[in-house]
Each structure stands twice: as C-alpha cells, then as structure tokens.
Amino acid sequence: MTGSAYAGALGLGAAVVLLCAVVTLWRRALGAIVRVLAVQGLALACVAMAIGVHEHDAGLIVVAVLVLAAKAIVVPTLILRVVRHDPASRETQPLVNVPASLVAAGALTFLAFAASRSVTSLVPTVVGRLIPFGLAAMLVGFFSLVTRRKAVSQIVGILLVDNGVALIAFLATAGVPLIVELGASLDVLLVVVVLQVLANQLRSRLGTTDLDQLVELHD
Amino acid sequence: MTAASQMIGPIVASFTQVIAVAGSGLILIGLLRKVRAHLEGRVGAPLIQPLRDVRKLFRKERLRPDQATWIFPLAPVVLVATVGAAVAITPLITTHPAMGSGSDFFALIYLLLAGSTLLALAGLDAGTAFGGMGSSRAVTIGALAEPALLVTILAMSAAAHSSNVPAIVHATLSDPASVATPQRLFALGALLVVIVAEGGRLPVDNPATHLELTMIHEAMVLEYAGPDLALVSVGEAMRLTLLLGLFVNLVAPWGIATTTGAAALAVGLVVLVAKVAVVGAALAVFEVFTAKVRLFRVPELLAGAFVLALLGVVSGVVVR
Numbered sequence: 407m408t409g410s411a412y413a414g415a416l417g418l419g420a421a422v423v424l425l426c427a428v429v430t431l432w433r434r435a436l437g438a439i440v441r442v443l444a445v446q447g448l449a450l451a452c453v454a455m456a457i458g459v460h461e462h463d464a465g466l467i468v469v470a471v472l473v474l475a476a477k478a479i480v481v482p483t484l485i486l487r488v489v490r491h492d493p494a495s496r497e498t499q500p501l502v503n504v505p506a507s508l509v510a511a512g513a514l515t516f517l518a519f520a521a522s523r524s525v526t527s528l529v530p531t532v533v534g535r536l537i538p539f540g541l542a543a544m545l546v547g548f549f550s551l552v553t554r555r556k557a558v559s560q561i562v563g564i565l566l567v568d569n570g571v572a573l574i575a576f577l578a579t580a581g582v583p584l585i586v587e588l589g590a591s592l593d594v595l596l597v598v599v600v601l602q603v604l605a606n607q608l609r610s611r612l613g614t615t616d617l618d619q620l621v622e623l624h625d
Numbered sequence: 626m627t628a629a630s631q632m633i634g635p636i637v638a639s640f641t642q643v644i645a646v647a648g649s650g651l652i653l654i655g656l657l658r659k660v661r662a663h664l665e666g667r668v669g670a671p672l673i674q675p676l677r678d679v680r681k682l683f684r685k686e687r688l689r690p691d692q693a694t695w696i697f698p699l700a701p702v703v704l705v706a707t708v709g710a711a712v713a714i715t716p717l718i719t720t721h722p723a724m725g726s727g728s729d730f731f732a733l734i735y736l737l738l739a740g741s742t743l744l745a746l747a748g749l750d751a752g753t754a755f756g757g758m759g760s761s762r763a764v765t766i767g768a769l770a771e772p773a774l775l776v777t778i779l780a781m782s783a784a785a786h787s788s789n790v791p792a793i794v795h796a797t798l799s800d801p802a803s804v805a806t807p808q809r810l811f812a813l814g815a816l817l818v819v820i821v822a823e824g825g826r827l828p829v830d831n832p833a834t835h836l837e838l839t840m841i842h843e844a845m846v847l848e849y850a851g852p853d854l855a856l857v858s859v860g861e862a863m864r865l866t867l868l869l870g871l872f873v874n875l876v877a878p879w880g881i882a883t884t885t886g887a888a889a890l891a892v893g894l895v896v897l898v899a900k901v902a903v904v905g906a907a908l909a910v911f912e913v914f915t916a917k918v919r920l921f922r923v924p925e926l927l928a929g930a931f932v933l934a935l936l937g938v939v940s941g942v943v944v945r
Contacts, residue, residue, distance in 0.1 A: 414805055417806060417807055417940075420807075421940060504928070519939050519942070
C-alpha cells in the first residue's frame with residue numbers, strides 16, 4: 407500500500423468510527439443502534455488490519471481478526487438478543503431530545519479536536535493526527551451513558567467508549583500487545599454478558615429495563 | 626482559440642445547460658415516478674407524462690384567486706427565472722459556464738432560495754388555510770436546512786480553498802482521491818439530506834400526496850391552476866434536476882467538459898444525463914423503501930445533517 411492511500415484508508419476508517427458513534431445518538435430504534443455498533447466494530451477492525459498489514463505486524467493482524475469477531479459479530483448478536491426479548495424497550499428514551507443530543511455531539515467533537523492538540527503533536531505521523539476521532543467517539547459514548555437510561559443504551563454507551571479507546575490505542579501506538587488487547591476484549595465481552603443478565607433480571611423483577619426505576623426500593 | 630470564441634463558448638454552454646435542464650427536468654420527474662411504479666408492481670405512466678400534463682396546463686384558462694395580489698402571478702415566473710439563472714452559472718455540462726467566476730456556492734443557493742421564498746409568500750397571498758399551512762411548514766423546513774447547508778458549503782469550500790463551484794469541481798478533477806476524504810464524504814452526506822429536504826422528496830415531504838395532514842409543498846401551491854401551475858411544475862422539476870446535477874458533479878465530476886468545444890459539450894451533456902438519471906433512479910428506489918417522517922421529527926433529520934457537516938469541517942481542519 408502506498409503512503410497516501412494508507413493514510414486515506416485509515417482516515418476513512420477513523421471517520422466511520424466517529425460517524426457511527428454520532429448515528430447511535432441519531433437513531434431511536436435500539437435494534438438499529440446495535441447494528442450501527444456492529445459497523446463501528448467492523449471499521450475498527452479494518453483500521454487495525456490496515457495498520458497491521460502496513461507495519462508487517464502479525465500480532466496486530468490477529469488482534470484485528472479478534473476485534474472483528476468480538477465487536478462486529480459476537481457482542482452485537484448478544485445485545486440484539488436482549489432487544490428482541492424485550493418488546494417494551496425497542497426504542498430509546500433519551501433524557502435530552504435528539505436534535506439537542508446531536509448538537510452536543512458536534513460540540514463534543516470540537517472539544518475532542520481541541521483537547522487532543524498536544525497529543526497529536528507528540529505523534530507527528532499521519533496516523534497520529536487521526537487520534538481526535540477516537541477521542542470524539544469516546545466522548546459521544548460518555549454522553550450516551552449520561553443521557554440514555556435504558557439498560558441496552560448503557561451497554562451501547564460503554565461499547566462506544568471502549569471502541570474509542572481501542573481506536574486511540576491502535577493509532578497512537580500502532581497496536582497494543584496481543585495479550586493486552588485480548589484482555590480488553592474479553593473484559594468487554596464479560597461486561598456485555600453481565601449487563602445482559604442484569605437487563606433480564608431487571609425486566610423479570612420490574613417489567614422494564616429503565617434504570618431510573620432503580621432509585622426507589624422495591625420489595 | 627480566438628478571443629471571440631472564448632467569449633461565445635461559455636455563453637453557448639450556459640444556454641445548452643438551461644435548455645437541457647428545462648427539457649429533461651420533467652422527464653426526470655417522469656423517471657422517478659416510473660421507477661417507483663415498477664417497484665410497486667405497476668406499469669406506471671410513460672416517462673413523458675409530466676411533459677404532457679404541463680402542455681395541457683399551459684393551454685388552460687388563466688384562473689387566479691380574487692383576493693390575490695401581484696405576488697401571486699409573480700412567484701412562478703420568479704421561480705423559473707431564478708432556477709434558470711442558477712442553472713446557467715452552475716458547472717453542469719462544462720466547468721466553464723458563462724459568468725463562471727460569479728458561480729459562488731453561496732450565490733447559487735440563495736438564488737434558489739429567492740424563488741422558494743416568493744413561492745411561500747404566494748402561498749400566503751391567496752389567504753386560504755392550506756396555503757398558509759404549507760408556507761409555514763416549507764419555511765420551517767427551509768430555516769432548519771439552512772444552517773446545515775451553510776456548514777456543508779463551508780466544508781466543501783475549505784477543501785478546495787474556494788467557494789467557487791467550478792473551482793471546487795476542478796479541484797476534484799485534478800485530485801480524484803480528495804473525494805474519499807472524511808471531510809468530503811461527511812459534507813456530501815449532509816448535502817444529500819439537505820437536497821432531499823429542499824427538493825421536497827421523501828422522507829421529508831411526499832410529492833405524490835394531497836392529504837392535508839402530510840402535504841407541505843403541494844399545500845403551498847394548491848391555489849395555482851392552469852399556466853401558473855405549469856410554470857411552478859417546470860420550476861420545481863428544473864430545481865430538482867439542478868440540485869441532483871450539482872450533487873453528482875461534486876461527487877463524481879468525471880466526464881464533465883473542461884472546455885467549451887461542441888464535441889466536449891456533447892459528451893458532457895450525455896454523461897450528465899446518464900449520471901442524473903442514475904442518481905434519480907436511486908432516489909426513487911430509496912423513496913419506495915422509506916416512510917415519510919413525522920413533521921416534528923424532521924428537525925432531527927436536519928440536525929443530523931448539520932452535525933454531519935460540522936464533522937466534515939472539523940475533520941477537514943485536522944486531517945490535512
């Protein structure tokens with residue numbers, strides 16, 4: 407791969423990761439949001455794969471395949487199962503309305519790009535300049551965590567943050583060691599499984615997965 | 626090339642563009658309806674049906690509301706005139722239209738908005754409930770689309786270091802890879818949403834409905850009849866063709882004439898017709914699979930376009 411094509415492909419991949427994060431705020435149907443998350447995982451895997459091929463790093467290619475399997479296939483499938491089993495929570499109920507959320511996402515992107523100036527100057531490569539995309543995706547994930555109260559939305563928020571962190575890791579260090587990535591991926595998988603169980607328990611006890619119901623004690 | 630032909634070439638090119646868009650605009654509408662009909666399992670009206678409708682309308686008696694003022698008859702004429710002027714200066718067939726240096730993105734968009742504004746005023750002018758409702762809705766959507774549009778233009782212009790449309794097209798021609806940058810893709814995505822909103826297509830407005838709850842543009846022009854309505858139809862068809870033509874030339878300008886020679890213009894014309902037909906058919910296919918969004922959810926759609934354009938600007942500043 408030539409230098410400019412490589413940089414272009416990475417730029418596109420990073421942009422898709424951020425775009426998917428913003429689209430999760432845009433859509434209302436939880437099923438659609440989870441599919442967007444799968445696309446984000448795919449884009450992340452492509453970024454890792456591109457860096458791995460370019461740097462001739464076999465470990466990173468294995469990581470890319472792992473990311474593809476975990477974040478684009480397994481985790482979305484698990485969450486989709488929760489969504490399907492709970493017809494009452496097919497739509498998000500954002501505390502902040504959608505246009506305001508989107509404008510906030512725009513502001514957070516500005517913040518990310520402004521805040522990561524010093525970081526990007528430390529990594530003076532073409533790849534390093536893409537770090538703000540990861541940071542912005544992470545901040546959008548935090549925003550989603552704060553303003554969405556359904557259990558599935560919370561899982562989505564955590565995964566957005568995790569994908570943002572993973573993107574920064576790939577771009578800043580040209581890939582983390584295999585064992586670290588393996589640990590992080592398994593960790594996320596575990597979180598998703600735990601939250602899935604939690605969501606099921608919530609639903610069977612309270613008939614809803616709305617976390618605001620948890621502020622009062624129930625018998 | 627002599628000085629005289631350098632003067633005349635762009636003028637000929639602009640005339641060709643206006644004639645081509647005026648002639649093919651209604652056929653494009655026919656194509657959209659035909660594609661839709663085919664996907665719904667109907668045969669559909671022939672491609673030239675909108676042309677026949679307009680011809681019929683032009684022959685009809687001129688009827689206007691009693692209370693209407695001079696704005697009412699003026700609006701269709703201004704609509705067609707502003708769209709025609711915009712077509713003349715936009716790089717559709719060639720990158721050297723007449724007054725190419727004045728073909729600024731902002732000028733172009735506000736030229737189009739001038740026609741829409743007068744049409745909204747004309748909707749209010751007759752003093753009927755439907756006209757006022759349609760105008761109110763159309764202006765609301767226009768006001769929401771405008772910030773998205775402005776930021777989109779900013780993102781586009783920042784990439785080419787100019788808001789001159791021929792210059793932007795030239796920049797894309799000389800550097801094909803620039804189309805695939807995040808900046809351009811975000812901006813083009815936002816532009817597509819704005820075109821759908823401004824063009825009154827699904828999921829923002831249903832051009833085929835006359836149901837009072839859902840119509841936006843149709844409510845605004847409900848009082849028009851006969852030759853006035855024909856002019857409105859022609860103007861709207863030309864505007865949609867112009868917007869789609871502008872969009873395809875920003876996405877994939879290849880095939881556009883870079884000179885004003887007769888052969889180059891002919892090739893440019895054929896390529897433009899093919900590209901617009903493909904994009905129009907794709908739009909029609911998309912419309913079959915979409916439902917109209919509720920009026921109160923249109924702001925969400927346009928806020929999405931705004932943020933998309935904003936991402937384009939921000940990523941353009943960093944990734945360079």
